[in-house]
Amino acid sequence: MKVLVINGSPKGKNSNTYKLTKAFVAGMKQAYKSEASFEMEEIYVNQAKISPCLGCFSCWNKTPGKCCISDDMQQIIERQLQSDIIIWSFPLYYFSVPGGLKNLIDRQLPMVLPFMEEREDGVGSGSHPSRYDMSGKRHILISTCGFYTAKGNYDSVLSMFDHMCGKEKYTTIFCGQGELFRVPEVSKRTNEYLEYVKCAGEEYINGGILEPTRAKLDTLLYPKETFEAMADASWGIEEKTGERADDSLIFTKQMAALYRKEAYPGKDLVVEMCYTDVGKTYQILLGKDGSKVFTDNSKTSTTRIETPFTVWKSIAMGEISGAEALMKSMYKVKGDFNLMLHWDDYFGSTGSETSGAETSGKEQASGKGTGTNAKGIHMPVKETNMNIMLIPWIIFWVTVAIQAYVGSLISIGVSILIPLIFYKNKKTFYDTLTGVLVTGFSIVNILGVSTGITMPLSYLAFGAMWTVTCFGKIPLTAHYSMNQYGNEKALENPMFMKTNRILTFMWGILYVLTSIWTYFLMGTGFASFTGAINSVVPAFMGIFTVWFQKWYPAKLARG
Numbered sequence: 339m340k341v342l343v344i345n346g347s348p349k350g351k352n353s354n355t356y357k358l359t360k361a362f363v364a365g366m367k368q369a370y371k372s373e374a375s376f377e378m379e380e381i382y383v384n385q386a387k388i389s390p391c392l393g394c395f396s397c398w399n400k401t402p403g404k405c406c407i408s409d410d411m412q413q414i415i416e417r418q419l420q421s422d423i424i425i426w427s428f429p430l431y432y433f434s435v436p437g438g439l440k441n442l443i444d445r446q447l448p449m450v451l452p453f454m455e456e457r458e459d460g461v462g463s464g465s466h467p468s469r470y471d472m473s474g475k476r477h478i479l480i481s482t483c484g485f486y487t488a489k490g491n492y493d494s495v496l497s498m499f500d501h502m503c504g505k506e507k508y509t510t511i512f513c514g515q516g517e518l519f520r521v522p523e524v525s526k527r528t529n530e531y532l533e534y535v536k537c538a539g540e541e542y543i544n545g546g547i548l549e550p551t552r553a554k555l556d557t558l559l560y561p562k563e564t565f566e567a568m569a570d571a572s573w574g575i576e577e578k579t580g581e582r583a584d585d586s587l588i589f590t591k592q593m594a595a596l597y598r599k600e601a602y603p604g605k606d607l608v609v610e611m612c613y614t615d616v617g618k619t620y621q622i623l624l625g626k627d628g629s630k631v632f633t634d635n636s637k638t639s640t641t642r643i644e645t646p647f648t649v650w651k652s653i654a655m656g657e658i659s660g661a662e663a664l665m666k667s668m669y670k671v672k673g674d675f676n677l678m679l680h681w682d683d684y685f686g687s688t689g690s691e692t693s694g695a696e697t698s699g700k701e702q703a704s705g706k707g708t709g710t711n712a713k714g715i716h717m718p719v720k721e722t723n724m725n726i727m728l729i730p731w732i733i734f735w736v737t738v739a740i741q742a743y744v745g746s747l748i749s750i751g752v753s754i755l756i757p758l759i760f761y762k763n764k765k766t767f768y769d770t771l772t773g774v775l776v777t778g779f780s781i782v783n784i785l786g787v788s789t790g791i792t793m794p795l796s797y798l799a800f801g802a803m804w805t806v807t808c809f810g811k812i813p814l815t816a817h818y819s820m821n822q823y824g825n826e827k828a829l830e831n832p833m834f835m836k837t838n839r840i841l842t843f844m845w846g847i848l849y850v851l852t853s854i855w856t857y858f859l860m861g862t863g864f865a866s867f868t869g870a871i872n873s874v875v876p877a878f879m880g881i882f883t884v885w886f887q888k889w890y891p892a893k894l895a896r897g
């Protein structure tokens with residue numbers, strides 16, 4: 339299989355479009371298990387010597403099939419003839435192809451015979467027969483354009499390639515918002531798009547781009563308003579004066595453009611961005627209809643972020659995560675810290691499920707609950723649920739304390755039933771371990787071992803299960819609370835992990851202590867109330883947990 343890439347961007351390798359082309363070719367290669375059977379050649383139109391056609395028709399009459407101009411074009415035609423697949427990679431220029439590529443296309447005249455013939459596919463009102471057998475060749479058009487959508491902008495291009503290759507005889511990947519492919523700050527979203535392009539390349543070789551992938555390719559990188567606000571801000575020009583604007587103001591405006599009004603929490607928020615190294619402060623109002631940047635600091639801020647501008651840039655470029663920078667005291671946050679905890683909901687969600695399709699659909703509002711599988715297809719993400727782990731233990735402690743035999747039977751039943759009831763949730767190792775331990779303790783009870791022994795031991799086992807995880811990679815609570823903080827992504831957040839490590843440790847120790855007093859309680863007249871009594875302290879601990887997981891990160895952030 340010989341693939342020829344014709345890169346028609348004047349930027350050559352620095353072309354936005356070329357990024358898509360490279361991804362597509364990578365997908366094609368992946369489909370070809372043995373690379374030996376896959377050959378790729380590239381032509382850079384910006385480097386090639388291609389003079390404009392002189393219109394002399396000597397390639398038709400004087401020297402049939404040969405142009406009178408001696409430059410790189412003869413070799414380009416030969417390469418086209420030798421290839422099986424031709425990828426036309428180019429930016430949209432004035433709703434058509436760039437001039438250099440148009441020259442190349444014009445200079446293909448030696449490839450056709452001068453005679454007139456009617457086309458069989460009904461395109462246009464005249465045609466020339468091909469000088470060569472081009473019937474087996476496949477063409478792919480990959481292009482980016484600068485407007486928010488590719489829709490409606492490619493009419494001239496399509497018309498030209500309909501004539502060149504035949505109607506519907508070629509495959510297209512057209513992507514709007516092309517300049518975003520060179521913006522590191524939004525690389526998460528553009529890389530996601532490139533993954534779909536790669537997937538398309540693989541599918542193309544295996545028979546054709548599949549519908550779900552095509553839908554992803556046709557999805558806007560960002561909703562129209564977000565993109566246009568970002569694009570306008572990116573030029574770095576003051577709207578009123580037309581003069582060059584301050585970099586930190588441009589940055590603030592671009593960030594404001596990323597605000598997703600679907601995340602509006604019911605009251606206006608004012609984020610005050612204080613860039614300590616450049617001595618500038620700007621405010622972003624996050625309202626229900628969108629965001630607005632204030633340069634006069636006239637608003638009362640709800641959250642104030644004090645950081646050097648350089649740190650913000652590093653975070654935006656993905657060189658360091660916001661949470662990591664905060665842990666390293668690279669910036670401080672004052673006021674309402676809740677905004678920081680849900681930053682991705684307000685600004686950072688760059689995945690396509692949150693960036694809106696052509697219709698800028700409502701489904702982008704939640705920003706959670708989906709993920710991408712290995713094929714790049716979006717699937718619902720299963721969430722963990724702490725109830726799966728807690729309910730069997732609670733049932734065991736309450737019922738066994740009242741009646742050991744019946745309580746144990748109920749506990750075994752619950753351990754079997756709970757995973758069935760919560761079948762939609764993602765199971766953790768601790769859910770499974772719980773099932774095994776509760777069933778084990780219940781069987782031991784049924785076999786006649788005293789609950790005076792099994793009850794304290796069960797609390798000890800439960801406490802140990804929590805405490806031990808504090809010394810491992812992921813503390814137990816993190817497995818469950820990550821659902822509210824972006825799922826697996828939360829596990830990379832050092833602040834989230836530290837908060838959870840402390841909480842897991844406190845809960846673990848509480849239950850280790852509980853096992854001790856349970857041992858003594860089981861010997862008293864209150865034995866049958868042990869389960870109920872032991873639920874009181876955890877209830878307070880639960881209230882403490884809710885408070886602590888907000889207070890502790892905020893305390894760290896205040897520096």
Ligand SMILES: Cc1cc2nc3c(=O)[nH]c(=O)nc-3n(C[C@H](O)[C@H](O)[C@H](O)COP(=O)(O)O)c2cc1C
Nearest residue numbers: 347353354355429430431432433482483484485516
């Ligand atoms: C001279 C010129 C003309 C352009 N014309 C259009 C256009 O008609 N429609 C459009 O959406 N974008 C237009 N653009 C924007 C480019 O298509 C866009 O920036 C593209 O991503 C550049 O791709 P490249 O980096 O692969 O060259 C134009 C850009 C230039 C420089």
